[in-house]
Amino acid sequence: MAKEENKHISHAEASKTLETETKKMDQEFKEHSVAEFFKKNKQMLGFYGKVRTLTMVIHEYVTNSLDACEETGILPNIDVKIDELGKEYYEIMVKDNGPGIGQDNIGKAFGKLLAGTKFHRLIQSRGQQGIGCSGCTMLSQMTTGKASKIITGRKGKKAISLEITIDPKSNEPKMTNIKEIDKAFEGTAVQSKFKDVLYRDSEQGPLEYLRRTAIANPHAQISFRDPQGQKITFKRTINKIPELPREVKPHPKGVTVDEIITLVKSTKARTVQSFISNDFDRTGAKSISELKKRVTFDLNKDPKKITWEESEEIIKAFKDIDFIAPTTDALRPIGEDQISKSLHSIVKPEFLTVLTRKPSVYAGGFPFQVEIAIAYGGDAGRKIAGEGRKMEIMRFANRVPLPFDAGNCALTHAVQSIEWKRYNIRDAENSPVTVFINFISVHIPYTGAGKQSVADEDEVLEEVRLALMSTGRRAGIFISHKRKEAENQMKRKMFYKYIPEIAKALKEITKVSEDDMKKRLEKLVLEKLKLDEAKDAEEMKRMQDKMDKDSKSSVGDGNGKKAKTKKKKGKK
Ligand SMILES: Nc1ncnc2c1ncn2[C@@H]1O[C@H](COP(=O)(O)OP(=O)(O)OP(=O)(O)O)[C@@H](O)[C@H]1O
Numbered sequence: 284m285a286k287e288e289n290k291h292i293s294h295a296e297a298s299k300t301l302e303t304e305t306k307k308m309d310q311e312f313k314e315h316s317v318a319e320f321f322k323k324n325k326q327m328l329g330f331y332g333k334v335r336t337l338t339m340v341i342h343e344y345v346t347n348s349l350d351a352c353e354e355t356g357i358l359p360n361i362d363v364k365i366d367e368l369g370k371e372y373y374e375i376m377v378k379d380n381g382p383g384i385g386q387d388n389i390g391k392a393f394g395k396l397l398a399g400t401k402f403h404r405l406i407q408s409r410g411q412q413g414i415g416c417s418g419c420t421m422l423s424q425m426t427t428g429k430a431s432k433i434i435t436g437r438k439g440k441k442a443i444s445l446e447i448t449i450d451p452k453s454n455e456p457k458m459t460n461i462k463e464i465d466k467a468f469e470g471t472a473v474q475s476k477f478k479d480v481l482y483r484d485s486e487q488g489p490l491e492y493l494r495r496t497a498i499a500n501p502h503a504q505i506s507f508r509d510p511q512g513q514k515i516t517f518k519r520t521i522n523k524i525p526e527l528p529r530e531v532k533p534h535p536k537g538v539t540v541d542e543i544i545t546l547v548k549s550t551k552a553r554t555v556q557s558f559i560s561n562d563f564d565r566t567g568a569k570s571i572s573e574l575k576k577r578v579t580f581d582l583n584k585d586p587k588k589i590t591w592e593e594s595e596e597i598i599k600a601f602k603d604i605d606f607i608a609p610t611t612d613a614l615r616p617i618g619e620d621q622i623s624k625s626l627h628s629i630v631k632p633e634f635l636t637v638l639t640r641k642p643s644v645y646a647g648g649f650p651f652q653v654e655i656a657i658a659y660g661g662d663a664g665r666k667i668a669g670e671g672r673k674m675e676i677m678r679f680a681n682r683v684p685l686p687f688d689a690g691n692c693a694l695t696h697a698v699q700s701i702e703w704k705r706y707n708i709r710d711a712e713n714s715p716v717t718v719f720i721n722f723i724s725v726h727i728p729y730t731g732a733g734k735q736s737v738a739d740e741d742e743v744l745e746e747v748r749l750a751l752m753s754t755g756r757r758a759g760i761f762i763s764h765k766r767k768e769a770e771n772q773m774k775r776k777m778f779y780k781y782i783p784e785i786a787k788a789l790k791e792i793t794k795v796s797e798d799d800m801k802k803r804l805e806k807l808v809l810e811k812l813k814l815d816e817a818k819d820a821e822e823m824k825r826m827q828d829k830m831d832k833d834s835k836s837s838v839g840d841g842n843g844k845k846a847k848t849k850k851k852k853g854k855k
Pocket residue numbers: 343347348351379381382383384391392393398399400401402409410411412413414415416417418471
């Protein structure tokens with residue numbers, strides 16, 4: 284019936300309905316702030332899953348503390364405390380001894396999304412978006428209705444304490460209870476409450492996150508108190524603050540049309556020519572003259588007046604011109620010795636091999652570098668109740684652990700693409716192995732705002748694979764040697780078990796006394812085993828030589844020779 288009636292709606296009636304509907308739509312058209320957007324889409328910031336969310340909050344505060352300390356040349360001391368306030372309800376406190384935050388900026392730092400000191404620069408740092416700690420302030424107020432408390436102080440100035448929330452409508456901070464503190468305090472402490480989160484001592488929990496942070500940051504001291512009151516301190520293994528990474532200019536092969544339009548807004552250059560030669564990496568006189576030949580407009584033009592089409596012309600020309608590869612000396616790897624020290628101190632492996640490769644470039648314009656370690660035995664591998672230890676992959680980006688979204692990450696894909704059997708690591712999945720991968724870059728190609736996985740850039744995959752193959756070879760030699768040793772032990776046991784019986788049987792035939800026969804047989808066995816061991820040693824040497832030869836041809840810096848093997852007890 285209703286259908287029949289609809290059929291007979293007159294033209295006038297239909298156009299009236301359309302008019303009221305469009306009017307309603309116009310009235311309903313609203314703007315919303317970035318804060319409102321992320322409030323509705325908190326999963327985009329990595330805040331989903333109860334355990335994951337709690338770890339992500341710790342991650343945001345701790346990475347900020349590490350960044351701030353390093354930028355100002357301070358050896359970081361970071362305290363993290365978690366208190367359980369109720370069911371799925373926790374309070375988190377993170378305190379650092381960093382430079383503190385100036386009063387004018389506290390609001391923006393903790394109470395405004397997409398605000399910070401790191402977004403507009405190409406520098407190897409942990410944070411890059413200006414969304415981390417302000418996202419936590421938002422999450423805290425969304426789940427508990429409470430403000431976050433901040434105390435921050437600078438040398439020679441009185442520390443201040445305050446409470447902060449974000450106004451989601453305007454994405455502006457609201458600060459209350461601002462007080463000066465009489466006690467001297469240098470650094471920043473943040474205390475905030477969260478509901479619908481859960482503390483777990485698991486691979487994706489805060490303790491493991493901090494353990495990995497300590498491994499990749501041997502210069503940092505990190506103390507942790509869990510909700511049960513248990514304390515653990517990861518002591519620093521080196522007292523040297525990492526050398527500050529340098530900021531780099533964008534490389535012409537790594538920019539887009541839109542980025543040029545953005546960059547011209549803040550340039551001090553008076554002409555497009557000086558804008559290109561001053562504000563970009565590797566744009567010398569030769570490339571400028573090449574550019575001149577390829578564009579239809581005058582390069583003496585005011586860069587602020589550049590049109591979209593002209594910017595397109597520049598990018599097209601950039602694609603055709605050969606530029607020198609980007610500057611890579613701005614990167615700061617952890618270093619083989621330091622990775623080795625911290626893994627020995629925290630994972631205590633039987634065997635460890637570490638490799639820092641030479642810097643390389645992805646997508647034509649972004650310098651990056653890869654560091655790999657393979658640890659075997661000791662506390663290496665993931666402990667699974669009742670199943671022993673399994674292979675674990677520790678992924679890091681600019682020294683920050685990436686415990687989530689492993690399946691979506693180029694670093695995992697590279698590990699999965701390796702045929703471990705070729706390196707004598709049989710059944711790699713079920714071996715007590717930790718694969719450590721630190722990917723560093725002035726711009727990490729994260730696959731999302733949650734910053735947990737690296738995009739599958741071809742060059743990145745290739746570099747990680749090469750480093751894995753190189754370290755895998757070394758680990759394989761150790762592992763196969765270990766396996767052979769175990770096999771020889773077994774053989775020895777077997778032979779000795781049967782010697783008395785064989786001696787008894789032979790006595791009947793040969794009339795040689797049982798004792799004498801035993802001695803002769805033992806001598807025979809020993810000779811055979813020695814022969815086997817000599818053969819194994821020879822094979823090891825052959826493999827080692829081959830590995831050295833291969834690593835010279837495929838590995839960037841060859842520093843891998845520093846790789847360490849702990850001397851095994853009883854080994855001659
Ligand atoms: N503990 C701290 N000490 C000093 N400055 C800090 C601290 N925490 C935050 N800041 C300042 O606040 C800014 C905003 O931090 P936020 O975590 O929101 O973004 P970010 O670290 O710049 O980038 P990302 O979103 O990738 O984490 C930082 O850029 C930094 O300037």
